[in-house]
Amino acid sequence: MIHFDNVTKVYVNQNRPALDHVSVDVDKGEFVFLVGPSGSGKSTFLRLVLKEERPNSGAIHVAGKDLARLSNFKVPHLRRRIGCVFQDFRLLPNKNVYENVAFALEVIGKPRRFIRKVVPEVVELVGLDGKAHRMPDELSGGEQQRVAMARAFVNRPMILLADEPTGNIDPATSIGIMKVLDRINRTGTTVVMATHDAAIVDSMRKRVVELEDGKIVRDQSRGVYGQAY
Amino acid sequence: MRANFIFSEVWIGLRRNLTMTVAVIVTVAIGMALLGIGLMINAQVGSMSSYWSDKVQVSAFLCKKNDPFQACKGRGAVTPQEREALKTQIEGMPQVDRVFYEDQQKAYENFKASYSSNNVFLSIVKAEDMPEAFRVKLKNPDEYKPVFDVLSGMPGVSFVSNDKQLLEKFFGLMNRLRNAALIVAVIQVFAAILLIGNTVRLSAYNRRRETGIMRLVGASNLYIQLPFVMEGTIAGLVGGVISAILLMLAKVVVFDGMQSYFVLSTQLGWSEVAQVITLTTVVGVLICVLASFVTLRRYLRV
Numbered sequence: 114m115i116h117f118d119n120v121t122k123v124y125v126n127q128n129r130p131a132l133d134h135v136s137v138d139v140d141k142g143e144f145v146f147l148v149g150p151s152g153s154g155k156s157t158f159l160r161l162v163l164k165e166e167r168p169n170s171g172a173i174h175v176a177g178k179d180l181a182r183l184s185n186f187k188v189p190h191l192r193r194r195i196g197c198v199f200q201d202f203r204l205l206p207n208k209n210v211y212e213n214v215a216f217a218l219e220v221i222g223k224p225r226r227f228i229r230k231v232v233p234e235v236v237e238l239v240g241l242d243g244k245a246h247r248m249p250d251e252l253s254g255g256e257q258q259r260v261a262m263a264r265a266f267v268n269r270p271m272i273l274l275a276d277e278p279t280g281n282i283d284p285a286t287s288i289g290i291m292k293v294l295d296r297i298n299r300t301g302t303t304v305v306m307a308t309h310d311a312a313i314v315d316s317m318r319k320r321v322v323e324l325e326d327g328k329i330v331r332d333q334s335r336g337v338y339g340q341a342y
Numbered sequence: 343m344r345a346n347f348i349f350s351e352v353w354i355g356l357r358r359n360l361t362m363t364v365a366v367i368v369t370v371a372i373g374m375a376l377l378g379i380g381l382m383i384n385a386q387v388g389s390m391s392s393y394w395s396d397k398v399q400v401s402a403f404l405c406k407k408n409d410p411f412q413a414c415k416g417r418g419a420v421t422p423q424e425r426e427a428l429k430t431q432i433e434g435m436p437q438v439d440r441v442f443y444e445d446q447q448k449a450y451e452n453f454k455a456s457y458s459s460n461n462v463f464l465s466i467v468k469a470e471d472m473p474e475a476f477r478v479k480l481k482n483p484d485e486y487k488p489v490f491d492v493l494s495g496m497p498g499v500s501f502v503s504n505d506k507q508l509l510e511k512f513f514g515l516m517n518r519l520r521n522a523a524l525i526v527a528v529i530q531v532f533a534a535i536l537l538i539g540n541t542v543r544l545s546a547y548n549r550r551r552e553t554g555i556m557r558l559v560g561a562s563n564l565y566i567q568l569p570f571v572m573e574g575t576i577a578g579l580v581g582g583v584i585s586a587i588l589l590m591l592a593k594v595v596v597f598d599g600m601q602s603y604f605v606l607s608t609q610l611g612w613s614e615v616a617q618v619i620t621l622t623t624v625v626g627v628l629i630c631v632l633a634s635f636v637t638l639r640r641y642l643r644v
C-alpha cells in the first residue's frame with residue numbers, strides 16, 4: 114500500500130537530510146506506528162506519502178501509483194484516497210461538526226444526497242452522535258479530534274495518516290481516540306500514525322517503525338515504544 | 343460541481359473583503375466607462391466623417407448691406423456684376439466639381455432647419471441677416487487651398503469658410519478627448535489589476551484554513567481556485583453593469599445633448615452603444631479573471 118524504496122529527502126537550505134535512504138513497506142490493512150525523537154523525519158515521511166513534498170532520490174509508491182510519475186493534476190485524486198489527522202485538529206471554526214465533516218465531501222463534488230447519508234454514519238462511528246450541531250469551540254480537544262477523524266474517514270480512504278493525533282490530548286481521552294483509529298483500521302483502512310506517546314504504542318502492540326536522524330533504526334511487528342532488547 | 347456550495351463560499355469571501363471589493367468595482371466601473379467613452383467618441387467621429395466625406399464644401403459668403411466683415415467695410419451689398427464674375431471665376435477653376443448659389447431666403451430656410459431646436463436664435467435672426475453664398479463642391483476636398491485663396495481675394499466676398507477645416511478642428515478635439523479618456527482608462531485598468539491582486543491575496547489569507555483543508559482532502563485545483571476567480575468575476579461584472587449605466591447616461595446626456603448644440607447630423611445609435619457596453623463588460627470581466635488567476639498562482643500553493 115505504501116512502498117518507500119531508498120528515499121532521501123533534503124529540504125532546501127538544509128544540509129542534513131530529513132529522511133536518509135529510507136526503505137519501508139506498509140501492507141494493506143496494516144497499523145503502523147512511526148516513532149522517534151523530534152526532528153527524526155516522521156512528519157516528512159507522511160508529507161511524502163501525500164506528495165506534499167517530493168523526495169530528492171528514491172521511489173515512492175502509494176496505492177500502486179508511482180508518485181514520481183503522478184502528474185500534479187492527479188495529486189488531488191491520490192489525496193482523496195488518503196485521510197489525514199493532525200495534532201492541531203484543523204477544523205473550520207465557523208462550521209459545526211456536521212458541516213466540518215460534510216466539507217470534505219462538498220469540495221470534492223459529492224452529491225448532497227450522498228453527503229446526507231454518510232456524514233451521520235461517520236459522526237456516529239467516531240462516537241459523536243448527538244453532537245453533530247455543536248461548533249468546534251463547544252467541544253473538548255478529544256471530541257474535536259474525533260471530528261477530524263470523521264472528516265478524514267468520511268470518504269472511506271484506503272490509507273489514514275495520523276501525525277501525533279494525541280499530542281494535544283490527555284492520556285485518558287487518548288485511549289478513546291486510539292479506539293476510533295483501531296475501529297477505522299478494522300474496516301480495512303491502512304493506518305500510519307506518528308507519535309511520541311509511549312503508553313499508547315506499548316498498549317496497542319502494533320508494528321513500530323523507529324526513525325532517528327532520518328534513518329530507520331528499528332522495524333518491529335508487535336513492538337513497543339522504547340527499544341526492547 | 344456543487345454550484346450552491348461554491349456560491350456560498352464566494353458570497354462569504356465577498357462580504358469578508360467588502361471594502362476591497364467595492365474598491366475593485368469602482369475602479370473597474372470607471373476604467374470601463376472611460377474605455378467605452380473613448381470607443382463611443384471613435385464611433386461618433388467615424389460615422390460623422392463618413393457622413394461628411396461627400397458633403398464637405400467651400401462656402402464663399404457675399405457682402406450684404408452694412409456688413410460688419412472687414413472685406414465689406416466701406417461698400418454696400420454685393421453687386422450683380424460681382425456675383426456674375428465670381429460665378430464664372432469659380433466655374434473656371436479645375437479643382438471645382440459643382441457650384442450652387444444660395445440666396446438670402448434659401449440661407450434662412452437652411453438656418454431654420456439646422457437650428458429648429460434653438461428658439462432664441464430663430465427669434466432674433468431674420469432672412470435679411472443671412473448672407474448670400476456660393477457653395478462650392480470640390481473634386482478632392484483636400485485640394486481646397488487654391489480655391490480658398492482665390493475666393494478670399496475677390497471683391498464682394500465677405501469671408502470664405504471651408505467645412506473641411508472646421509471638421510478637422512472638431513475631429514481633432516474629439517480625438518484628443520478620446521485619447522485622454524483612453525489614457526485614463528489604461529491607468530484605471532492598471533489600478534484595477536493591482537487592487538484585484540491585493541484582494542485575492544487578502545482573500546487567500548482569510549481562507550487559508552479552508553484552502554488548506556481542501557488541498558488535504560483532495561479538492562481539485564479548479565475547485566480551490568474557483569471561489570477566488572468567481573469573486574473577481576462578480577466584482578468585474580458589477581463594475582461592468584455600473585459602467586454600462588454610466589455609458590447609457592453619457593449617450594443620452596453628452597452625445598445626444600451635443601446634437602442640439604452642433605449639428606452633427608449623425609446620431610450615435612443604441613446599437614453602437616450596446617456594442618461598446620458588451621465589449622467593455624467583457625474586457626472588464628476578463629481583466630478581473632486574469633488578474634485573479636495570476637495572483638492566485640502566487641499566493642495559493644496547490
Ligand SMILES: Nc1ncnc2c1ncn2[C@@H]1O[C@H](COP(=O)(O)OP(=O)(O)OP(=O)(O)O)[C@@H](O)[C@H]1O
Pocket residue numbers: 124125127130131149150151152153154155156157158
Ligand atoms: N519545511 C521544512 N523546511 C526545512 N526543513 C524542514 C521542513 N520541515 C521539516 N524540516 C526539517 O526536517 C527534519 C525532520 O522534520 P520532521 O518534521 O519530519 O520531524 P518530526 O519527526 O515530525 O518531528 P516532530 O516529532 O517534532 O514532529 C527536521 O530537522 C526539520 O527541521
Ligand SMILES: [Mg+2]
Pocket residue numbers: 155156157276
Ligand atoms: Mg512532526
